[in-house]
Amino acid sequence: MSEVMGQQKNNLELNDNFEDHDSVSDSQVVDYLFAHPDFFVKHAHLFEELDIPHAHKGSVSLVELQSEQLRKKVRLLNYKLNQLISIARQNEQIYRVYADLNLRLLATQSMEEMQLVLEEVMQERLQLESVVIKPFIGAYAFPEIQRRLFVEKRFRRDKFFFGRLSEHERKLLFPQQEANSVALLLLGELGELGMLAVSSKDPSHFNPDMDTLLITQLQQFLSILLPKLMKY
Known part of the structure; x- marks a missing residue:
């Protein structure tokens, strides 16, 4: 008799829960699942019974939906990885160009020869618009x-400047070439030897946030070579 009464009591509790299911909000279900992340592990059979509405495919299972989301994440990660690989290859090519340029500059015997080497590498291999050295002596x-x-306008804080110039400044340095963005480098330990100016047609090519490692090495090479070639 007690067993029968107990069974009836359980049935009443279950019925009560089912009758109150409308009072459970979506947020409560979400909170519960967050609080019990292993819920679907313990109730794996639900994967086969649940249908998730899909905007384009009608109803799909939760497993299929999760698999699709995972595939999207994998595709995104692969895309980002390919981007990083492409950037790494481009950086390696640029590094090799600058390494070759520095070696060729070491072999120059005159200012004219140095200018020709800079033009050949900067314009032909790096696809820049123009390059010029402006000596101060x-x-x-x-x-x-x-x-x-x-010096007073562009080199207040550093010995280099990357960005855009005024129309007047562009005409002074690049009267015949486009200079939508430029790199300006003071040469010499104190910036006393001169200035290297490089221009690009691309307005965003030279910018204040760009990496300065390679072009700073070029600046150091020229600062060592110029006194010999100009007989300071």
């Missing part, structure tokens, strides 16, 4: 008033 020295204009 000698027969072809940059005029003093123009030198002060750049």
Whole structure:
């Protein structure tokens, strides 16, 4: 008799729970699943019975939906990985170009030869628009008033500048070439030897956030070579 009464009591409790199921909110279900992440592990049979509405495929199982989401994540990760590999290859190519440029500069015997090497590498291999060295001393020295204009405006904090110039500045350095973005480097320990100016047609090619390792090495090479070639 007691067993029968107990069974009836359990049935009543179950019925009560089912009758109250409408009072359970979506957020409560979500909270419960978050609090019990192993719920579907303990109740794996639900995977075969649950149908998840899908905007394009009608109803799909939870397992299929999870598999599709996983495939999307894998595709995204593969895309990002391929991007990183591509960037790494490009950086390696640029590094090799700069390494070759520095070796060729070491073999130059005159300012004219140095200018030709810089133009050949910068314009032909790096696809930049123009490159020029503006010495601060000698027969072809940059005029003093123009030198002060750049030094005081563009080199207040560092010995290099990456970005855009005013129209007046562009005409002083690149009168015949496009210069939508530029790299300016002071040469010499104190910036006393001159300035290297490189221009690009791409407005975003040279920017303040770019990496300066390779071009700073070029700056150091030129600072060592210039006194010998210009007979300082």
